[in-house]
Amino acid sequence: MICSTLRRVGHMHIYLVRKASGVSKGHHQHTVGSRPAASEFAARGASGNVLELLGKSYPQDNYSNLSRKVLSRVGRNLHNQQHHPLWLIKERVKEHFYQQYVGRFGTPLFSVYDDLSPVVTTWQNFDSLLIPADHPSRKKGDNYYVNGTHMLRAHTSAHQWDLLHAGLDAFLVVGDVYRRDQIDSQHYPVFHQLEGVRLFSKHELFTGIKDGESLQLFEQSSRSAYKQETHTMEATKLVEFDLKQTLTRLVTHLFGDGLDIRWVDCYFPFTHPSFEMEINFHGEWLEVLGCGVMEQQLVNSAGAQDQIGWAFGLGLERLAMILYDIPDIRLFWSEDERFLKQFRVSDINQKVKFQPLSKYPAVINDISFWLPSENYIENDFYDLVRTIGGDLVEKVELIDKFEHPNQEACNKDSADTALLSPK
Secondary structure, eight states, X not given: OEEEXXXXXXXXXXXXXXXXXXXXXXXXXXXXXXXXXXXXXXXXXXXXOEEEETTEEEEOOTTOOBOHHHHXXXXXXXXXXXXXXXXXXXXXXXXXXXXHOBOTTSSXXXXXXXXXXXXXXXXXXXXXXXXXTTXXXXXXXXXXXXXXXXXXXXXXXXXXXXXXXXXXXXEEEEEEEEOOOOXXXXXXXXXXXXXXXXXXXXXXXXXTSTTGGGOOSBOOOOOOSSOOTTBOHHHHHXXXXXXXXXXXXXXXXXXXXXXXXXXXXXXXXXXXXXXXEEEEETTEEEEEEEEEEEOHHHHHHXXXXXXXEEEEEEEHHHHHHHHHTOXXXXXXXXXXXHHHGGGOOSSTTSOOOOOOSOOOOOEEEEEXXXXXXXXXXXXXXXXXXXXXXXXXXXXXXXXXXXXXXXXXXXXXXXXXEOOOOOO
């Protein structure tokens, strides 16, 4: 047994707690299918049970770990709720891409998909993106599984392969994504991503380049830190240049001219080389997105083997919190008019600065409790706190840990929990 002490910090923000399972009235669009019938109970893996979710039935097994709290969020689609701050960010990005990138017949080059179901197969979420079977990102403790074969998507990249396989070569995907995570002002089990993908043929990439007709997209060589083994250096550098130019123009559109930007090398299983963009905003360097040259193996498997491309992904909450000075990620789920009316603007590019709704200080509590010595995952506890405490809980933090010297199976953990804040 493990004994745990919890500090509960509480801000009882009434505007955040009306109904954990409620949907904003009149300003929402559902994902494909109907509203979840399962939003009032937790599907915790009782074998033989069936979960009704977005108009489909899913058998439950020992992988099922959806909490009541998370089920209540499925189908809310905040990014499609008009005048919601996440909708504003999405519309600003869409407008930018529609205006800057036009096809041969004057139509937008990039198509937009913002109503794809968040329930995907584990193959879509992992295998299609070349994520190895033993990769830690697959852990049950970090994801929300409907059952052993289906899950709530952990990233919008889960739709990349399907859209490429359908013959698309330039698209944006926007949607809610789900990850089991800690409790604080920056993390929530549901958040929203925007994904962008663009492919180039040999003609498209090398048009306008001196002696471009003699250049090639592919070769057989060795992989390095700068390129994949199947890409020529010329093709890689041109794709990388186009990607960074595209994203620089995007963040300049969102944040304004004169922005300091830097690129940091990083790793993703489905791109190489890969980068993170950081911006200097109000004197602080902030990471705002990840991107890279798409792994050719992924592109080939989707049937686009004569093309090369790039992909990027950004978090809408991350951008909205920076742009609108929103201090707490829970606020995006508020149905309080004092919050929502601040973003009802006539121009989506209008500057908005969030005005706090409560002046009351945090309420802090410490809790101690025993935990089993085996099969304990912190994210299980965070799900329990969110299910019971809802959006009253701002933060949970481990503050102490004790193991009894005479009982190896008994530990005392100390955690914190909860910023709640009364009106």
